[in-house]
Amino acid sequence: MLAALVAGCAGQATMSPPSDPRSQPTGGIESIKNWRAEGRVAIQRANEGWSAKLRWQKNANTYQLRLIAPLGRGTYQIAGDSKRVVMITPNGDYFESSDARSLMDEQLGWSIPLVGAEYWLLGLAAPDSEPSSVMRDDAGLLKDMQQSGWRISVLKRVHVDGFDLPAKLYFHYQDLKVRIAISAWSLNAR
Helix, strand or coil: CHHHHHHHHHCCCCCCCCCCHHHCCCCCHHHCCEEEEEEEEEEEECCEEEEEEEEEEEECCEEEEEEECCCCCCEEEEEECCCCEEEECCCCCEEEECCHHHHHHHHHCCCCCHHHHHHHHCCCCCCCCCCEEEEECCCCCEEEEEECCEEEEEEEEEEECCEEEEEEEEEEECCEEEEEEEEEEEECCC
């Protein structure tokens, strides 16, 4: 009888939530180191708006972001790593900085924290700061959170190579609203 009681209790283990929201289940998404996302981005700051095609590629420690403006208005290319970022504007001007956010602010009039947003785009919390107000879907994947002053929402997911990756996201910081719709994911892209 004691053996039956112990066996019955073994299947009813209770789990308490971890203290660090970043340690929640991610469906293995954190193992993705090389990826490419293509889609559209819409930016709104106060009463101004801007949209573009988006091509964002991440390879281990480097990234490349291409923002292709409509109606032949050109392409902004941003490439870098944790120490250096380079931007090439549609008219061919070349800018270099150690800070992507200040470079984007100067040239585009808006910015997002690219290193953090690389994680957000995958539906993960960035490892550099503690997220708050974390909400998860039924599968335990990130649905909404606050991190580094930003609100990050995953509005829709799509199944890609065994992973449930974001297809629609919303980032909000003060008067800046960023909407991203990803139409194609490529994993292990180089």
